[in-house]
Amino acid sequence: MAPVVTAERLTKTFRVKVRDPGMKGAVQALVRPRNRDVQAVRDVTFAIEPGEIVAFLGPNGAGKTTTLKMLTGLLYPTSGRAEVAGFTPWTGGPECKRRLALVLGNRQQLVWDLPPEETFLLNRAIYDIGEAEYRERLAELVGLLELTEVLEKPVRQLSLGERMKCELAASLLHRPPLLFLDEPTLGLDVTAQEAIRRFLIQYRDRHGATVLLTSHYMQDVTALASRVLMINRGRLLYDGALGALVARITRMKRIELVLGGGDGGRVDAETLAAFGEVKSFRFPNAVLEVPRDEAPATSARILAALPVADLSIEDPPIEEVIRRAFAQGLEEEGT
Amino acid sequence: MNPMRMLAAFWRLNLAEELQYRANFVASVLGTVFYMATALLTLALFFRHTTALGGWDYWEIVVLLGVFNALTGVIEAVLRPGIGQLAGEVRSGELDLVLVKPVDPQAFVSFRRLDIWRFADVVLGLALAAYALHRLHRVPSLAQVATFGLTLAAAAVVVYAIWVALMSLAFWFVSVENIAVLFDAVYEGARYPVSAYPGALRFLFVYLIPIAWTTTIPASALTGRLRPGSALLAAVVAGVVFALARVLWRTALKRYTGASG
Amino acid sequence: MSWTRRYGALIRNAWLIDLQYRASIVLWMLWGVTEPTIALGIWWAIAGDGRIGGYARADFARYFFAVMLVNQLTIAWDSWYLDRWIREGELNFRLARPLHPAHEAVADNIAYKARTASVILVVWLIAAAAWPAVRLPLAPGRWAVTAVAVLLAAAMRFFISFTTGLLAFWTTRATAIMELHAGVSLFLAGRIAPLSLLPPAVAGVAGVLWFRYMLAFPVELLTGAVYGSDAVLRGLAGQIVWLGVWIAAYRVVWTRGIRKYGAVGG
Numbered sequence: 001m002a003p004v005v006t007a008e009r010l011t012k013t014f015r016v017k018v019r020d021p022g023m024k025g026a027v028q029a030l031v032r033p034r035n036r037d038v039q040a041v042r043d044v045t046f047a048i049e050p051g052e053i054v055a056f057l058g059p060n061g062a063g064k065t066t067t068l069k070m071l072t073g074l075l076y077p078t079s080g081r082a083e084v085a086g087f088t089p090w091t092g093g094p095e096c097k098r099r100l101a102l103v104l105g106n107r108q109q110l111v112w113d114l115p116p117e118e119t120f121l122l123n124r125a126i127y128d129i130g131e132a133e134y135r136e137r138l139a140e141l142v143g144l145l146e147l148t149e150v151l152e153k154p155v156r157q158l159s160l161g162e163r164m165k166c167e168l169a170a171s172l173l174h175r176p177p178l179l180f181l182d183e184p185t186l187g188l189d190v191t192a193q194e195a196i197r198r199f200l201i202q203y204r205d206r207h208g209a210t211v212l213l214t215s216h217y218m219q220d221v222t223a224l225a226s227r228v229l230m231i232n233r234g235r236l237l238y239d240g241a242l243g244a245l246v247a248r249i250t251r252m253k254r255i256e257l258v259l260g261g262g263d264g265g266r267v268d269a270e271t272l273a274a275f276g277e278v279k280s281f282r283f284p285n286a287v288l289e290v291p292r293d294e295a296p297a298t299s300a301r302i303l304a305a306l307p308v309a310d311l312s313i314e315d316p317p318i319e320e321v322i323r324r325a326f327a328q329g330l331e332e333e334g335t
Numbered sequence: 336m337n338p339m340r341m342l343a344a345f346w347r348l349n350l351a352e353e354l355q356y357r358a359n360f361v362a363s364v365l366g367t368v369f370y371m372a373t374a375l376l377t378l379a380l381f382f383r384h385t386t387a388l389g390g391w392d393y394w395e396i397v398v399l400l401g402v403f404n405a406l407t408g409v410i411e412a413v414l415r416p417g418i419g420q421l422a423g424e425v426r427s428g429e430l431d432l433v434l435v436k437p438v439d440p441q442a443f444v445s446f447r448r449l450d451i452w453r454f455a456d457v458v459l460g461l462a463l464a465a466y467a468l469h470r471l472h473r474v475p476s477l478a479q480v481a482t483f484g485l486t487l488a489a490a491a492v493v494v495y496a497i498w499v500a501l502m503s504l505a506f507w508f509v510s511v512e513n514i515a516v517l518f519d520a521v522y523e524g525a526r527y528p529v530s531a532y533p534g535a536l537r538f539l540f541v542y543l544i545p546i547a548w549t550t551t552i553p554a555s556a557l558t559g560r561l562r563p564g565s566a567l568l569a570a571v572v573a574g575v576v577f578a579l580a581r582v583l584w585r586t587a588l589k590r591y592t593g594a595s596g
Numbered sequence: 597m598s599w600t601r602r603y604g605a606l607i608r609n610a611w612l613i614d615l616q617y618r619a620s621i622v623l624w625m626l627w628g629v630t631e632p633t634i635a636l637g638i639w640w641a642i643a644g645d646g647r648i649g650g651y652a653r654a655d656f657a658r659y660f661f662a663v664m665l666v667n668q669l670t671i672a673w674d675s676w677y678l679d680r681w682i683r684e685g686e687l688n689f690r691l692a693r694p695l696h697p698a699h700e701a702v703a704d705n706i707a708y709k710a711r712t713a714s715v716i717l718v719v720w721l722i723a724a725a726a727w728p729a730v731r732l733p734l735a736p737g738r739w740a741v742t743a744v745a746v747l748l749a750a751a752m753r754f755f756i757s758f759t760t761g762l763l764a765f766w767t768t769r770a771t772a773i774m775e776l777h778a779g780v781s782l783f784l785a786g787r788i789a790p791l792s793l794l795p796p797a798v799a800g801v802a803g804v805l806w807f808r809y810m811l812a813f814p815v816e817l818l819t820g821a822v823y824g825s826d827a828v829l830r831g832l833a834g835q836i837v838w839l840g841v842w843i844a845a846y847r848v849v850w851t852r853g854i855r856k857y858g859a860v861g862g
Contacts (some may be wrong), residue, residue: 003839014860015786032836072692076858090858102692109689111609113616118609125605362769373779377788384649384793387643508619516623520630576762 003047004178004210007073010080011065012041012234021099022221042064042234043080048212049176052203055225056214059326063234064214068180071212072102085178098127105183108167110155116166117151118171129175135172141169143197161192163177168199175326178201181213218318232326246315249325253295253313255302259284269307275302284309289316343449347436351452363452367404368461374400374526377402394467396528399554401464402487403526406549408456408489410522414498415515416448422505425591440507441499441584454485468557475557482566483556490549494522496580498546503580503587511559525550548572602695606703614707625712629664630669635788637662643709654729655819659790661720661730662815667787670750670811674701675774678761683768687857698758700759705754738817741828745814748835755812755842762846765853786812789819806838 017033046055056064064310069075071082073089073096082089087096110119124134142148145165150158158166164184173181179200187191197220204211215221221228221242228245230238238245255276259267272278275298276290290298295313302308315321360400375397383392391399421444424430434440468475475483497518505514521544524532529540529547540547552569555561614621639656642648651659681687681697690697724731751843757774764770782788784807791799793811802808813831816822822831 057739069688074688074691075860076855097694100690100692104685104688107688108683111613114609114612118612122605122609125598125602128601128692143739358769362772366772366775368777369776373782378784380783380789380794381638381642383795388638441757509615511619511623513620513623516627520623520627525632527634527638533640536633536637561700568777 001049004050004085005048005212006046006081006083007071008045008081010067010070010082011039011046011078012063012070013078014038014040037230038236041070041077041231044050044231044234044236046229046236046239048210050210051204051208052227053200053211053213053224054227054229055221056212057221057228057322058214058231062231064231066234067231068102068182068212068214070072072100072180073097074102074164074185079096086272098174099176100178100180101174102180103164103167103171103184105164105181105186108155108163109170110163110166112156113154114166115152115154116170119155119166119170123170123173127253128192129174129314137175138169141172144249145200146195152259161188161195164188164192164196165199168196170268172203175207177207177209178210179209179213181211183214183216185215193217193219200224218322224319227321230322230325235332237325242318245325246318246321247292250321252289252316253292254279254316255288255290255295255299256310256314257286257288257302257306258310259286259307260307271306286308342443342446342467343553346449349449350451359409360452360455364455364459367408367456371404371459371463374403389528391528391531394470395554395558397467398464398557399528399550400526401460401467402490402557403461403550403552404463405459405487406460406490406525408453408458408460408492410494410498412450412453413446413448413458414495416450418445418498418502419515420448421502422512426507426509426512427436429589440588441581444502445495445499446595464554464557465495471558473558475559479556482561482563485567486553486556486561486566489569490553492573493545493548496576497546499580499584503583506591521546522549528554541579545572545576600840602699606700607707610700610704610707611711621708621712622715624714625668628668629716631787632660632663632667636780639789649790651790651793657727657729658732658819659815659821661723664715664788665716666746666749666811666818667719668716669709669746670753670814671709672705672750672754672757673708674705675761677701677704678758678773679764679770682761682764682857691854701758702759704755705750707846716775725857729825733820734820735820737856738741738820738823741832741860742814744819745817745832745835748832748839749810752835752839752842755839755846756806758811759842759846759849762849762853767855781807781810784808785810786815790816792821793839803834806842809835809838 014037016038018036043068044063048148056067058064066075070077071084071089073084073092076090084092085096085099087099089096089100110116111122119153120138123129131138142151145168147165147169149160150162150166155163156164168184168330184200185196192323200211200213203209206324211224213220213224225242227240228238228242229236231243238248267283269281272281272286272288277286279287279289281287288298288302298310301312303311338426378393378396378400381388386392388396409527421430424433433444453495467531498515501514501518506509508514525546529537529551532540549553552561552565556566606712636656639648639651639660640653643651643653643656646652678687678701681690687697720730756777760774760777761770763773767773771826783794784791784805786802786808791802791808794802802812809831813822813835817828817831822828
């Protein structure tokens, strides 16, 4: 299948004012303002197939939102090309816009003082949705997102989670084949986050929509994305499956121990350190980190040498892997 | 915590914030100069067709405009950015953040923010009044200047009390977040001496919404129109209005904490 | 057909939002009414029992009542909205929709004006019942021409306000520029006095620029100060020319603004 989104050497440079904090900085900026060019996105290239759910990973300011804004036509790149649903997004005009939806976790299109249904009706008119289609799609979205109760309450009375669900419903009434989500679960509680994730997968399965999202929550990424694009300081560092990323970043495995036996008290951190790096130790629980390929052998040695009640081998937690990847820079470790 | 230290901390933050926007000072002064020019031209337009307005001649009213402008400076620098935000905060619930602070809420709400650039308006206003006095060939006596100081302070208190009263009303009319507009609408009337208005408007400005006391009286003190007794009366009016506003504020606050707690 | 539906939905939305803020809107209106009231009060005092430039007390009363109504029908707050949309990033989702954001602004104007002008009209009718000075002669032809002039003035003020608001792409002072314009229009548009009371040179400038056509001209049509097909047609022509100029200005500023926005973001 032909890709539905392509980016080719996308680059975006901003000029920003810089100033030091505090009174001194304020005065300095007053007298002599300084500018600096910031490369928000540099030479980013990728292609996304229809029906994929792809997550952008990266710390704040990495260039995720800027990339998303270029793909939705809100920003023009400094250089490079992009094609979205057959259009160049920043020149595509209404026909291109009809094919996509943009949901921003920190900005809302719902009218604050009116029930969400009013915004839905507005979007029905803006996107030229026929009466029958509108009813059918609304019924579907209301069912999937469990919105029956909230349709007639003013938006200001809705919880954050309910608002985001309505925001999604409003953005999907025209059934766009492409969905861009910027931090869709921002600030939501765990139940609401899960509901949104469940919905996104169902929606993709039903309509074959392609979803690009950014999120700070690793659960979003692990639950949703078949593929991740890792960005830091504007550069695309990794493009591929999440599992492969973890394997590539970390050559380590974790051995989690529960020590047992009456004389288990004799085991101390020093003894453990002989087997690998001690990540945590509070009797009777201990966590060691060892190189991936040595994990089985080391486990055997531990079982032989120590009074062990339980032992398991795991990958390090994903948050930590990602954090470490950004801290170290992927290139050095990965290649 | 010492309330003064707390306010000082807020003002410091304010100052640092304001200094970031170097263009603000220039823009603020330009805005004021433009605004004053508009007022003077309006006055000149009226005086193309008359020689006196409510018994005041051109330069006497310019003195009044100077006073008006000085008071506007106080309003814009202190009241609007401070207590003027209250209506919105009642609506959004941010007021709770104020109420948990261990200080008198009225004092804190009133003086927490200073838009320092707007103090330039006070200087410009007083300068305009001084220039108009010069054109009138009048040098106010020390007693007149003292009376002016007293009545101007009383005027500031009246204006402050009106703001407190309006913002207290915001507790009842939560949906009216622009209640400050009510002040702007009425305060427009203070640009001219109260004697210039037809009877109904005059009654409104003297007794119902006492803005006549804010500009007409201090300007009269400078131009030597004021009877000594009136100055004392102005001080008394200010005291009464302030007390009424304080009572209204307390009632409103009691209602708010009762309703939300 | 789809446009009627779109506008129907947009106006409905704007109407419902305004309904939520009806108390606030009354206050804004009150503010809009104070200025002509105070001006009327002062001119009332100056006129006394005589006439000034042809205006007696009753004429002033009629003039400023007409100013209230026409101003309410033509005023446009769009520069404030655009300034906020641009600064707060609220323009983003509006640009991501297949509908030019100006349509939302137009619909908003229609809803707002229908509401406020009808209130002023009711107030005027009540006042006219009690106070003969503010009654207007029944002249359907004049009212029809006034309606056209008001429409043109409203369109022009919309484009002025919208275009000025777009300056927020470049400066944080777009609304200050709008206030500057409001200050000048205080005199040149006839808000503080009928243009005929201004020094002739100033009144001349008002007629050459767009200011007279945004308020004073429709007001004078309504009060009958402008009459005769020659003067009326010349006024309408002036309105059309300046409307055209402001539409052109809007197109230039919009195109460049969007290009700038796309280059640096919100």
